[in-house]
Amino acid sequence: MNTLELIKKNLDTFSKSERKVAEAILVSPETAIHSSIANLAKIAEVSEPTVNRFCRRLDTKGFPDFKLHLAQSLANGTPYVNRNVNEDDGPEAYTSKIFESTMACLNAAKNGLDTNLINRAVDVLTQANKISFFGLGASSSVAHDALNKFFRFNIPVSCFDDIVMQRMSCINGSEGDVIVLISHTGRTKPLVEIAELARENDAFVIALTAEDSPLAEQSNLVLSLGVPEDTDIYMPMSSRIAQLVLIDVLTTGFTLRRGAKFRDNLKRVKAGIKDSRFEKTNDEAF
Amino acid sequence: MNTLELIKKNLDTFSKSERKVAEAILVSPETAIHSSIANLAKIAEVSEPTVNRFCRRLDTKGFPDFKLHLAQSLANGTPYVNRNVNEDDGPEAYTSKIFESTMACLNAAKNGLDTNLINRAVDVLTQANKISFFGLGASSSVAHDALNKFFRFNIPVSCFDDIVMQRMSCINGSEGDVIVLISHTGRTKPLVEIAELARENDAFVIALTAEDSPLAEQSNLVLSLGVPEDTDIYMPMSSRIAQLVLIDVLTTGFTLRRGAKFRDNLKRVKAGIKDSRFEKTNDEAF
DNA sequence: TATTCGAATGTAATAAAATGACATAAAATA
DNA sequence: TATTTTATGTCATTTTATTACATTCGAATA
Numbered sequence: 313m314n315t316l317e318l319i320k321k322n323l324d325t326f327s328k329s330e331r332k333v334a335e336a337i338l339v340s341p342e343t344a345i346h347s348s349i350a351n352l353a354k355i356a357e358v359s360e361p362t363v364n365r366f367c368r369r370l371d372t373k374g375f376p377d378f379k380l381h382l383a384q385s386l387a388n389g390t391p392y393v394n395r396n397v398n399e400d401d402g403p404e405a406y407t408s409k410i411f412e413s414t415m416a417c418l419n420a421a422k423n424g425l426d427t428n429l430i431n432r433a434v435d436v437l438t439q440a441n442k443i444s445f446f447g448l449g450a451s452s453s454v455a456h457d458a459l460n461k462f463f464r465f466n467i468p469v470s471c472f473d474d475i476v477m478q479r480m481s482c483i484n485g486s487e488g489d490v491i492v493l494i495s496h497t498g499r500t501k502p503l504v505e506i507a508e509l510a511r512e513n514d515a516f517v518i519a520l521t522a523e524d525s526p527l528a529e530q531s532n533l534v535l536s537l538g539v540p541e542d543t544d545i546y547m548p549m550s551s552r553i554a555q556l557v558l559i560d561v562l563t564t565g566f567t568l569r570r571g572a573k574f575r576d577n578l579k580r581v582k583a584g585i586k587d588s589r590f591e592k593t594n595d596e597a598f
Numbered sequence: 599m600n601t602l603e604l605i606k607k608n609l610d611t612f613s614k615s616e617r618k619v620a621e622a623i624l625v626s627p628e629t630a631i632h633s634s635i636a637n638l639a640k641i642a643e644v645s646e647p648t649v650n651r652f653c654r655r656l657d658t659k660g661f662p663d664f665k666l667h668l669a670q671s672l673a674n675g676t677p678y679v680n681r682n683v684n685e686d687d688g689p690e691a692y693t694s695k696i697f698e699s700t701m702a703c704l705n706a707a708k709n710g711l712d713t714n715l716i717n718r719a720v721d722v723l724t725q726a727n728k729i730s731f732f733g734l735g736a737s738s739s740v741a742h743d744a745l746n747k748f749f750r751f752n753i754p755v756s757c758f759d760d761i762v763m764q765r766m767s768c769i770n771g772s773e774g775d776v777i778v779l780i781s782h783t784g785r786t787k788p789l790v791e792i793a794e795l796a797r798e799n800d801a802f803v804i805a806l807t808a809e810d811s812p813l814a815e816q817s818n819l820v821l822s823l824g825v826p827e828d829t830d831i832y833m834p835m836s837s838r839i840a841q842l843v844l845i846d847v848l849t850t851g852f853t854l855r856r857g858a859k860f861r862d863n864l865k866r867v868k869a870g871i872k873d874s875r876f877e878k879t880n881d882e883a884f
Numbered sequence: 885t886a887t888t889c890g891a892a893t894g895t896a897a898t899a900a901a902a903t904g905a906c907a908t909a910a911a912a913t914a
Numbered sequence: 915t916a917t918t919t920t921a922t923g924t925c926a927t928t929t930t931a932t933t934a935c936a937t938t939c940g941a942a943t944a
Contacts, residue, residue: 327892345666348930359894364932375931376662376901380631383666387673403717403851410847411708415701422697431689450746457739457838549846552743553839560835561696564683568692613921614910634901645923650903661902662930 315378315385316341318370326369332356333366337382345383349375410549417550418557424538425558433518433533434565440516441488442468446478448503451494454520454555458492461563465570475502482509489515496551498525507531520555601664601671602627604656612655618642619652623668631669635661696835703836704843710824711844719804719819720851726802727774728754732764734789737780740806740841744778747849751856761788768795775801782837784811793817806841 319334326334336356337344344352353360367378401409437443443462447455452473459471472478482491491510495503498521507530510517519531528534537554605620612620622642623630630638639646653664683692723729729748733741738759745757758764768777777796781789784807793816796803805817814820823840 329893346663349932350930360931361895361933362893365893376665377632379662380665380669383669384673387670399854401854403713403720406850406854407711407713407716407847408708410850411704411843414843414846415704418697418701418704422694425693427689427693430693434689450743453739453743453746456742457736460736460739553842556839556842557697557700560700561693564692564696565689568683568685568687615922635903636901646901647903647924648922651922 315370315381317385322370326366329356329358329362330366330369332358333363341382341386345379345386414550414553417554421537421554421557425535429533429535430561430565433535433562434569436490436516436518436533437562437566438569439488440467440490441486442470443490443492444469444478444481445471445492445494446473446503446506447494448473448475448500450552451496451555454494454552454559455492457556458494458559458563461559462566465566475506478502478506479509482506482513482515485510485513485515487514489513490518491515492518492520493527493531494520494555495525495527496522496555498522498527500527503527504530520558601656601667603671608656612652615642615644615648616652616655618644619649627668627672631665631672700836700839703840707823707840707843711821715819715821716847716851719821719848720855722776722802722804722819723848723852724855725774726753726776727772728756729776729778730755730764730767731757731778731780732759732789732792733780734759734761734786736838737782737841740780740838740845741778743842744780744845744849747845748852751852761792764788764792765795768792768799768801771796771799771801773800775799776804777801778804778806779813779817780806780841781811781813782808782841784808784813786813789813790816806844 316338319337323331323334333352333356336352343355347355349360349363353363356363364375367375370378370381372378372381445455445458445462447453455471455473459469462469470481472481485491489510491506493503493507498504498519504526507517507519507527511530511532516533517531518533518535519527520535520537521527521531523534523536523538528536535558537551537558602624605623609617609620619638619642622638629641633641635646635649639649642649650661653661656664656667658664658667683695687695731741731744731748733739741757741759745755748755756767758767771777775796777792779789779793784790784805790812793803793805793813797816797818802819803817804819804821805813806821806823807813807817809820809822809824814822821844823837823844
């Protein structure tokens with residue numbers, strides 16, 4: 313397992329001084345791997361043997377060995393959740409941190425997904441008479457994106473980010489309708505109510521949300537992204553990217569399920585876009 | 599660059615003894631990173647300082663530093679391979695393929711970005727009187743997402759996915775306006791026209807698009823994502839995710855530039871959302 | 885509240901590892 | 915072949931990590 317995540321996970325199993333070490337490392341892992349044990353001890357304000365003991369506690373042979381493990385955690389491409397942006401990061405630093413934490417997040421999401429549920433969701437979607445995507449706030453752009461994709465399948469699909477429209481759409485629903493609700497926390501009141509309403513009107517409700525949330529309880533099928541909280545920054549970031557990729561997965565599953573003949577349809581849609589382009593066309597939705 | 603590849607590439611530039619070291623490392627890099635300099639010297643049948651010199655030749659500070667680099671290059675043999683989905687992939691297979699290729703794509707995007715340009719873009723954005731985000735089709739949800747983020751900064755910001763509205767908005771523009779245009783290909787005619795129009799009206803045009811595209815030519819500043827084409831599947835997928843992450847980067851840069859005092863504002867926005875939630879609140883945009 | 889035990893932490897000595905300075909050997913050039 | 919340059923090794927020094935041991939802290943018990 314990723315050393316850095318391991319440290320974060322075990323934070324509370326450490327003793328007082330060991331936690332100081334852990335924190336010093338988490339603040340700046342880069343510094344840690346380039347420091348000597350004496351240096352790190354000074355930064356963490358503990359003694360050198362404490363640092364050493366800390367390393368051993370994490371199942372390494374000693375400080376140098378620990379540094380190797382840590383270095384591997386930090387290696388490019390190795391997902392790594394913990395790298396938060398600091399006040400004094402330059403463009404170089406915050407750019408890579410954000411890309412990296414997004415990748416880490418996707419990796420976590422990938423590992424946490426239940427492919428059986430995905431399969432069932434694809435089942436349900438392929439059999440739907442009509443599909444609706446609802447999200448509020450940041451999640452509304454995810455819903456919007458889903459609309460854009462499913463629209464190409466030439467089936468009735470809609471997307472509202474207005475609560476009133478969402479309600480109306482639910483009330484007019486019938487069996488065979490599938491409603492996909494998107495919410496990171498699953499605690500957005502209006503959306504939970506929509507889920508109830510939709511089910512009362514015989515629609516099938518798929519939720520892209522957190523496990524054990526109120527929204528999850530009101531849904532027929534929950535696709536949860538075990539994505540760590542977006543820390544520190546007061547905006548949804550990575551979590552929403554994971555949702556989008558999940559939409560991609562569903563779309564792909566949908567396409568595959570419908571088979572080759574269906575793919576011709578996609579080609580046609582894409583060809584139809586061509587006219588609005590300057591020569592050398594390729595695959596963008598518009 | 600990957601240290602291991604670097605060693606392979608430079609094999610013939612090394613001296614006789616240094617090559618011995620290189621070969622010993624290539625035979626078993628794992629052994630190398632877990633050896634002391636004395637040990638490795640023995641394996642390579644050279645003296646300790648020779649190993650040290652070898653390390654320095656590879657632009658490292660010394661043997662320990664070299665080991666860190668080597669460990670990192672071992673950590674990610676080949677980060678994420680861009681595997682395409684096949685007709686007969688099951689849910690398990692296509693799910694991981696899509697997640698992995700998205701991660702690969704983000705990694706490519708990260709490496710291809712010019713952080714100086716990002717910095718300049720952040721500069722421009724922080725000094726803007728008004729910011730508009732325009733995208734069409736799939737890119738419109740990216741624009742939408744950008745709106746959602748920048749909206750929290752409490753500055754005038756708008757977003758249209760309707761060409762007519764976009765034009766009108768440009769015509770009413772003035773100096774100090776910044777228009778962010780989003781298009782993967784940069785060949786969407788209406789958007790290129792918008793860029794021209796915006797510039798005629800003294801707005802500053804930032805494009806999130808492909809290098810050397812018509813849209814890029816019409817823009818003041820181009821942030822290009824050197825992202826491989828979305829192959830095989832007839833939809834924009836990874837490319838658009840990369841755009842979103844880039845928006846995250848810009849947002850972060852913006853926040854950092856505005857400093858700590860500004861972050862309080864974000865806290866307030868987040869607190870304001872709280873009421874519409876069921877207990878246990880955390881960070882989702884609504 | 886004082887006492888005792890055990891865990892946690894630090895100090896100082898020791899061992900290990902890496903590096904630097906210098907000498908020697910090998911190779912290249914005149 | 916002599917001379918210079920470069921490469922390599924030996925040994926001393928310095929830096930770094932580890933071990934053994936002493937002290938402190940804090941919880942549990944009398």
